[in-house]
Amino acid sequence: MSLHLGDTAPDFTAMTTDGEISFHEWKKDSWAVFFSHPADFTPVCTTELGRTAALESEFAQRNTKAIALSVDPIEDHHGWAPDIGEVSGTALNFPIIADPDRTVAELYDMIHPGEGDTSTVRSVFIVDPSNAIRLSLTYPKSVGRNFDEIVRVIDALQATDAASIATPADWVPGDRVIVSPAMSTEDALATFDNVEEIKPYLRWADAPSS
Numbered sequence: 537m538s539l540h541l542g543d544t545a546p547d548f549t550a551m552t553t554d555g556e557i558s559f560h561e562w563k564k565d566s567w568a569v570f571f572s573h574p575a576d577f578t579p580v581c582t583t584e585l586g587r588t589a590a591l592e593s594e595f596a597q598r599n600t601k602a603i604a605l606s607v608d609p610i611e612d613h614h615g616w617a618p619d620i621g622e623v624s625g626t627a628l629n630f631p632i633i634a635d636p637d638r639t640v641a642e643l644y645d646m647i648h649p650g651e652g653d654t655s656t657v658r659s660v661f662i663v664d665p666s667n668a669i670r671l672s673l674t675y676p677k678s679v680g681r682n683f684d685e686i687v688r689v690i691d692a693l694q695a696t697d698a699a700s701i702a703t704p705a706d707w708v709p710g711d712r713v714i715v716s717p718a719m720s721t722e723d724a725l726a727t728f729d730n731v732e733e734i735k736p737y738l739r740w741a742d743a744p745s746s
């Protein structure tokens with residue numbers, strides 16, 4: 537199934553390390569980072585899940601929950617989880633979905649035949665409080681993800697939802713923002729501080745305080 541930005545993230549019920557979860561019911565009105573990894577007891581995945589565990593308070597500050605998936609069975613997840621805490625220094629604090637029949641992986645198109653076997657690649661979906669998919673990323677199995685970037689994107693999505701702005705290349709919170717092309721410069725001057733028109737289509741402004 538091909539999923540696009542703006543689509544409703546498909547609901548599912550699956551066994552996880554925190555027991556059976558129905559995705560929408562578990563997520564409620566928070567944001568979610570739903571990501572897949574290829575297999576348990578593998579090195580890159582161990583670092584990725586440890587990094588996610590260490591970001592718990594960053595996600596909580598952003599009303600965001602993390603949930604992972606691999607096609608390995610629940611017994612393997614339970615066997616592997618202590619390694620994540622041992623290696624990263626932070627115990628697993630979010631659910632890992634067991635998907636041995638690949639139902640959820642296929643629903644989210646997380647298996648890419650060109651990537652070697654029938655395990656999941658490194659997919660990331662950021663889902664908003666209304667269950668809309670707001671970002672998707674796909675990394676190959678050999679490349680671990682940058683979780684600072686995932687947090688940065690959540691910040692950018694939440695900032696652009698709150699005001700008529702867009703964020704420029706490499707934006708991080710505190711940087712100046714771009715006035716939405718849909719807003720006139722006259723309205724921008726009345727709305728934002730320190731508006732600067734570089735081109736009629738490129739107007740900078742201070743980020744509105746939240």
Ligand code: BEZ
Nearest residue numbers: 574578579580581677678
């Ligand atoms: C890993 O997580 O280390 C890994 C998994 C599958 C292929 C390559 C690396």
